[in-house]
Amino acid sequence: MSLINERQDFSTIADLFLLHGSMQSPAFLDGRLCAGLAMQDLSAEAWLEEVCLALGVEQPRDEPSAERFLGWRRQTLDALAASELGFEPLLPDDLFSLAERAQGLKEWTLGFMEVIQDAGDAPRKAWSPALREAVEDLEGIAAMETDLEESAENEGDLFALTEHVRMAAMLLYTEQHPGRPQVENAESGTRH
Template identity: 80%
Template sequence: MSLIDERQDFSTIADLFLLHSSMQSPAFTDGRLCAQLAMHDIDPAAWLAEVCGVLGVEQPRDESSAERFLAWRRQTLEALSGSELGYEPLLPDELFSLGEHAQGLKEWTLGFLEVIEDAGEAPREAWSTSLREALEDLSGIAAMPDDLEEDAENEDDLFALVEHVRMAAMLLYTEQHPGQPQVEDTESTTRH
């Protein structure tokens, strides 16, 4: 299995950031990536340039790093555009504390919303009420506390918030790319 085929998860990308002397969490950058791909795409060269800017380097340190950054973009695009609706935000996994997971979700949401804000009002006028409401909810998620106690209720709540973020991202992608993926339009099928 090559680096290109290997799934890029949070720990893999965080290690890659560390390799480039960055202590930043990749969650914020993943939120930006998701929103850019959903709104208008970002080509591989522009993506590499953005990641390098985040890391404060002129270019990836080696070919392997560049391949992983590009695989991250490709993996995200494939998940957003796939008919199985399998997109997952790049967030800390079960190896991290609930507080770290919450912080990652906040950072992801802030990155995602930054791209939405930069797009201005024009694209929003064509968005469904469902999408606008989902995106408004993300502002609340971005403001949540990240000092969560480790308990089952907080874990369930965080899981629900991640699912909401995931659905908002996929809804944005499907509205900006009609017909991709081929999914049923729930808003039009509920009207009689």
């Protein structure tokens, strides 16, 4: 099985970042990836360039690393474009503290919002009121306090915020790609 089709999770990508000498969380870049796919149909080449820039390297260190970065993009695009609404943002899982998971969600949202803000106001004019409201809510999530105490209530709140972010990302993709099923060739990564 090719690495490009292997399931990527937060820890896998974080380890890949470490291999490239970066301690940063992949959550911010995943937010940028989701919004980039929705707003700009971010190409595989542009994605690799963005990852390398964020990691401070000229290129992935080897072919398997490049394949994993491309697999991350492919997995995200497939999930956003799928009809079963199974997209999940790339965030720290339950092995991380509640504060670390909240920080991951905040970073993801900051990355997502950065791409939307860079696109300017023009695309927003065509958005539904539901999408405009969801994106406005994300601005609040991007500013949230992340130093959360471990509690069932905070756990529930973080789950609800994560679900809101997840739905906003899918709504943005769907509205920017109306009635358009998955049209990208999985092997070549090119559009038809």
